[in-house]
Amino acid sequence: xxxxxxxxxxxxxxxxxxxxxxxxxxxxxxxxxxxxxxxxxxxxxxxxxxxxxxxxxxxxxxxxxxxxxxxxxxxxxxxxxxxxxxxxxxxxxxxxxxxxxxxxxxxxxxxxxxxxxxxxxxx
Numbered sequence: 674x675x676x677x678x679x680x681x682x683x684x685x686x687x688x689x690x691x692x693x694x695x696x697x698x699x700x701x702x703x704x705x706x707x708x709x710x711x712x713x714x715x716x717x718x719x720x721x722x723x724x725x726x727x728x729x730x731x732x733x734x735x736x737x738x739x740x741x742x743x744x745x746x747x748x749x750x751x752x753x754x755x756x757x758x759x760x761x762x763x764x765x766x767x768x769x770x771x772x773x774x775x776x777x778x779x780x781x782x783x784x785x786x787x788x789x790x791x792x793x794x795x796x
Contacts, residue, residue: 676711680704683712688795689788690721696729705737709745720748722794724787726755751777751794753787 675684681694692712698704712723727733733741746752777794781787 674715676715678707678711681708681711683708683715685715685721688721689791690716690723691726692723693726694729697731698729699731700733700737702734702736702740705733705740705745709740709747713748716748718748720750722751722753722791723749724753724755724784724791726784728755728757746776749776751791752779753790754778754780755782755784755787756780757782 675682677683679695680698680700681692683690683692685691690712692708694700700708777790779787779790781790
């Protein structure tokens with residue numbers, strides 16, 4: 674099963690949940706809540722490692738970032754962010770360090786390395 678909305682496509686494959694953001698999207702709080710709600714519907718209460726490809730995102734506003742780093746962490750075992758924008762990677766790292774999420778999170782510039790990281794969290 675796959676869920677698509679205006680901002681992302683979400684599916685589960687081989688024990689990993691994929692959340693792939695669409696090209697050119699701006700993520701505000703309303704979009705963040707929709708993405709997380711759709712993800713939780715797909716998870717049916719189960720915890721998963723997540724590959725989140727944010728390469729298509731133009732911007733995350735501050736309220737969306739806060740939501741993703743609090744309520745948006747529900748049912749996530751580990752999170753691999755994929756970004757090919759060095760500036761975005763730096764800001765993501767600074768933001769994550771400042772908000773100290775309680776789960777393993779790493780930022781990668783390609784999907785292969787992200788999947789290697791997540792493989793240790795697949796049951």
